[in-house]
Amino acid sequence: MKIDREQVQKVAHLARLALTPAEEEQFTPQLSSILEYFEQLGELNTDNIEPMTRVIEVSNVTRSDTIQTEIDREDLLREAPAQEGDFFRVPQIMSTDEE
Amino acid sequence: MTSIRELHKQLVRKERSAVELANEALDRIQRLEPKLHSFLHITADSALAQAKAVDAKIAAGEEIGMLAGIPIGIKDNMCTAGIPTTCASKILDKFVPPYESTVTQKLKDAGAVMVGKTNLDEFAMGSSTENSGYQVTANPWDLSRVPGGSSGGSAAAVAAAECVVALGSDTGGSIRQPAALCGVVGLKPTYGLVSRYGLVAYASSLDQIGPFGRSVEDAAVLLSAIAGYDPKDSTSLKVEIPNYAKLIRPNFRPRGRLRVGIIKETFGGGLDTVVEEKVKAAIETLQHLGAEIQIISCPTFSYGLPAYYIIAPSEASANLARYDAVKYGIRAEDADNLVEMYKETRAQGFGTEVKRRIMLGTYALSAGYYDAYYLKAQKVRALIKQDFDNAFEKVDVLVSPTSPTTAFKAGEKTADPLSMYLSDLMTIPVNLAGLPGINVPCGFDDKGLPVGMQLIGKPLGESLLLQVAHAYEQATDWHLKTPKLQ
Numbered sequence: 335m336k337i338d339r340e341q342v343q344k345v346a347h348l349a350r351l352a353l354t355p356a357e358e359e360q361f362t363p364q365l366s367s368i369l370e371y372f373e374q375l376g377e378l379n380t381d382n383i384e385p386m387t388r389v390i391e392v393s394n395v396t397r398s399d400t401i402q403t404e405i406d407r408e409d410l411l412r413e414a415p416a417q418e419g420d421f422f423r424v425p426q427i428m429s430t431d432e433e
Numbered sequence: 434m435t436s437i438r439e440l441h442k443q444l445v446r447k448e449r450s451a452v453e454l455a456n457e458a459l460d461r462i463q464r465l466e467p468k469l470h471s472f473l474h475i476t477a478d479s480a481l482a483q484a485k486a487v488d489a490k491i492a493a494g495e496e497i498g499m500l501a502g503i504p505i506g507i508k509d510n511m512c513t514a515g516i517p518t519t520c521a522s523k524i525l526d527k528f529v530p531p532y533e534s535t536v537t538q539k540l541k542d543a544g545a546v547m548v549g550k551t552n553l554d555e556f557a558m559g560s561s562t563e564n565s566g567y568q569v570t571a572n573p574w575d576l577s578r579v580p581g582g583s584s585g586g587s588a589a590a591v592a593a594a595e596c597v598v599a600l601g602s603d604t605g606g607s608i609r610q611p612a613a614l615c616g617v618v619g620l621k622p623t624y625g626l627v628s629r630y631g632l633v634a635y636a637s638s639l640d641q642i643g644p645f646g647r648s649v650e651d652a653a654v655l656l657s658a659i660a661g662y663d664p665k666d667s668t669s670l671k672v673e674i675p676n677y678a679k680l681i682r683p684n685f686r687p688r689g690r691l692r693v694g695i696i697k698e699t700f701g702g703g704l705d706t707v708v709e710e711k712v713k714a715a716i717e718t719l720q721h722l723g724a725e726i727q728i729i730s731c732p733t734f735s736y737g738l739p740a741y742y743i744i745a746p747s748e749a750s751a752n753l754a755r756y757d758a759v760k761y762g763i764r765a766e767d768a769d770n771l772v773e774m775y776k777e778t779r780a781q782g783f784g785t786e787v788k789r790r791i792m793l794g795t796y797a798l799s800a801g802y803y804d805a806y807y808l809k810a811q812k813v814r815a816l817i818k819q820d821f822d823n824a825f826e827k828v829d830v831l832v833s834p835t836s837p838t839t840a841f842k843a844g845e846k847t848a849d850p851l852s853m854y855l856s857d858l859m860t861i862p863v864n865l866a867g868l869p870g871i872n873v874p875c876g877f878d879d880k881g882l883p884v885g886m887q888l889i890g891k892p893l894g895e896s897l898l899l900q901v902a903h904a905y906e907q908a909t910d911w912h913l914k915t916p917k918l919q
Contacts, residue, residue, distance in 0.1 A: 337796070349750060349795040350757075351788055352776035360785075361792060364850055368793060371851060372739045375809050378816060385811035386818060388638050388668070389624050389867025389892075395667035409531035415764035422759050427771050 336366045434915060437503055437597060437651045438678075444491060444502050451484035451491070451502030451546060458504035458548050462595045465918060468576055470568040471590040472549040473509045474517050480504070480548045487544045499654050499678065501544030506590045506599035509550035510557055511642070512631040513537050520633050521565035522555045524762045524782025534631020535666065536600060536642055536659045543658050548596050551586030555784045556753065557607055557635045559583050560856035563847055564786040571843075572615060573916040574882055578840040581611030581856070584645070588615040591645045593918055598655045599645040604636050605741050606835075606860025608643045612872035613835035613885025618652045618902070618912070619645045621860075623893050624867035625670035627656075628663030634752040636745035637668075639864045648912055649873065649903040653677035656895065672893060680896050681903040691901065693719055694729035694828035696889075699859050705838045711876035711884040712834045715905065719832070722904055727828055731820040736813050737862035742854055743797050743810035744865070749787075750794030756782065789850060818866040825891050830901055833859050835872040835885035859887055869895050873902045874911040883911075 337345075339362050346353045353361065407420065416423035435443075443449045459477050466472060487502040507513065510520045512530035519525045533541070540547065554564035562570045562585025570585045572578040573593040580589040584601030588611035591599050601608040603621035612619025620643045627642045634640065644655035657677045663669045695716060700709060720726050758764035758778035765777035783791070797806035824831060837858055846853040863870040868889055875886040886905075890898035906912050 341796075342792070345792050345796045345799065347776075348799060349791045350754075350772070350775040350779055351783070351791060352773075352780035353788070354780075357785075357788070361789060364789065365792060365796070368742065368851060369796075372743060372806060372810075375736060375739050375743075375813050378733065378736060378813055380809065380812035380816065383812040383815050385808055386815035387811060389818065389865075390668065390670065392668060397664065405531050410760075413528060413531065413761040415758055415762070424759055425768050425770055425774050 337362060337369060434594070434647055434913065436648055437499055437654045440503060440597065441499050444497065447491065451487040452481060454502055454504055455480045455484040455546050455548065458596055462548060465593055465595060468571060468918070469573060469589055469593055469595070470570045471551055471586040471593065471595055472506070473519060473521060473552050473567055473586070475549040476516055476547055479516065480546050483541070483544070483546045487546070490544070498543045500540065500658050503545050503598065504548045504596045505540060505545045506549055506551045506587050506596040507537060507547055508553055508584050508587050508599070508601050510553060510602060510633040511537055511600065512633070513547070513550065516550065518550065518633070519567070520556050521553045521567055522782065522784070522787070523566045524756050524779070526763055528761055530631070532631065535628035535663045537631065539659055545658070551584070551590055551599060553586055554583035555787050556633065556749070557583040557602055557604055558749070558786050558790055560606070560610060560853050561841070561843070561846065562586060562611070563843060564784055566784050569843060572840045573918055574616060575840065575880065577842055578882070579614070579843050581614035581836065581840065583607040585611045587645050588612050588617055588619065591615070591617045591647060592916060594915070598651050600642060600655070600659070601645055602632060602640055602642050603864065604639045604745060605864050606857040608645065609860045609870055609872040609885070609887055610836050610856060612645060614840040614883065616874045616883030616911070616914070617645055617647055618649050618871065618873060619643065620652050620656060620871040620895070621863065621869060622656065622660065622895060623869045625668050626660050626672070626893065626895070628661070628666040628669050630663055630665035636748040637752060638748060639745060641864070649899055649906050650678055650681060653681055653899050675896055677896060677899055681900050691724040691830070692727060692828040693724045694727050694824055694831045696734060696831055696833045697728050697730045698732070698734040699833035703837050703855065703858070704834060707878040708834050708837065708839065708884050712886050715875035715886045716832060718908055719901070719905060722908055729824045729828060729831065731824055731862070733813065733816045733820050734862050735858070737817055737865055738854065738858050740810040740813040740817065741857070741861040741865060742793070743806045744814065746790040746794035747797045747807050748794070750791045750798065753787070753791055786850070814865045817862050821866045821868060829897060831889040833887045833889070835859055835887040839878045839880070839882035839884060863889050868892060869898055871898050871902050873905055875909070876911055877914070
């Protein structure tokens with residue numbers, strides 16, 4: 335499977351990565367050759383095989399719904415690039431170029 | 434080379450103090466770091482404080498555990514409260530976790546003395562530690578070569594005796610491959626044996642924390658301290674944890690007839706001749722020790738690599754979505770809106786390999802390609818596990834080379850990602866099947882570079898794995914050789 339530059343740009347947008355033109359140029363052939371390498375998986379017949387998502391059996395793990403204050407709010411907020419009062423501060427959210 | 438057991442005796446007998454041990458390690462780090470670059474952060478103050486606390490306990494006549502006062506390195510993808518944790522990524526530059534990972538908390542409680550946080554490939558993505566956003570770690574056996582990766586800092590630090598033992602993490606070979614290239618013991622436990630709470634996630638269905646040591650026994654001591662159920666990790670297994678170190682002492686020989694299977698598919702194409710020779714010689718040694726050797730076929734083994742490079746980047750693309758410049762980490766300046774802020778921050782903060790894997794994973798999971806890539810890879814994963822299950826009906830332990838080559842030159846494989854990915858050919862299927870695997874040094878090539886043998890066990894088969902590895906180690910003296918670093 336070959337991937338072209340336009341697809342690289344589309345995937346970069348989905349991944350929220352601003353790639354430079356140089357990176358696009360580098361990634362297009364590299365991703366293509368890696369995707370080609372993946373094609374060998376087609377040699378294996380997997381018609382009646384259940385996909386394996388995990389190696390151990392775990393059913394839903396739950397805990398009681400009680401507030402735990404292991405981590406201090408102040409300590410958490412301090413790690414944010416920008417904060418205001420008890421909140422994380424972010425740039426304008428409305429009218430973005432979301433597709 | 435002094436073992437943990439010997440150091441412990443010396444501490445208890447008051448022949449040496451924990452502060453002395455810490456200072457020795459810190460001095461050595463100071464001396465060697467300009468050449469090696471194994472550590473991203475050196476934690477001298479907290480190390481000395483912890484060592485003093487251990488000495489106070491000894492002075493008060495209190496009993497101390499095996500790891501008390503032992504200098505240890507921690508891979509910098511495990512959160513340490515109040516101490517920077519960067520994952521070798523610029524996106525986490527200056528990040529100081531407000532909480533402690535379960536493994537480091539357990540080590541603190543055991544009195545272990547963390548001397549620093551070790552270098553890695555950014556977010557544990559790589560096989561040479563060259564993908565670190567900060568520095569390139571050198572191989573102690575030849576400074577022009579890589580230590581392997583992604584836990585290259587931990588492997589190099591242990592090989593160079595900058596610390597006695599270290600923790601790494603292993604998603605596709607990131608403990609075993611650098612252990613092989615640096616000539617130390619490295620163990621990836623069964624998936625679920627060690628809590629990942631506080632381990633920065635790369636590929637969650639594969640990630641596992643494990644120990645590095647200069648002997649099997651040292652690795653066993655460290656494993657005993659970190660293994661066990663943790664309610665904070667929902668994939669953590671509720672199992673009894675044996676005292677692994679006790680099981681292999683003193684000169685243990687496995688009881689009864691031990692059946693060892695050579696994985697046929699790991700010998701041949703792409704394997705260095707010298708690696709093949711040394712591993713085959715090691716298998717002969719196992720035979721002399723009484724093991725019954727069989728040749729086992731795992732027909733899907735080599736499909737592990739392509740399956741892994743779909744599954745791991747897919748999981749990574751989801752896991753790394755959390756780096757959104759809102760809650761922690763860096764933020765790009767002057768973004769006009771939220772989406773620009775995400776894109777620019779991630780462009781500035783992530784290195785090339787991380788971007789490449791996020792791209793791969795995003796592509797593999799995207800509409801129209803999911804069935805062809807991700808779903809197919811998960812089905813292949815089931816086949817690989819089935820191959821291992823079949824093999825373990827015939828044998829107790831499987832053996833293969835750990836890495837197809839000895840340590841390669843820095844810069845040799847950075848231009849071609851696929852050639853770098855091939856370094857993990859032998860180790861990846863073990864992660865896909867969730868099995869325990871260990872690297873044991875088994876010789877040197879003509880350049881004096883270490884060669885490693887990989888032993889693979891059944892799920893929760895760590896005890897037998899360590900016993901076999903220990904028996905081999907006792908019959909050889911590879912582990913006694915140390916790199917000539919002044």
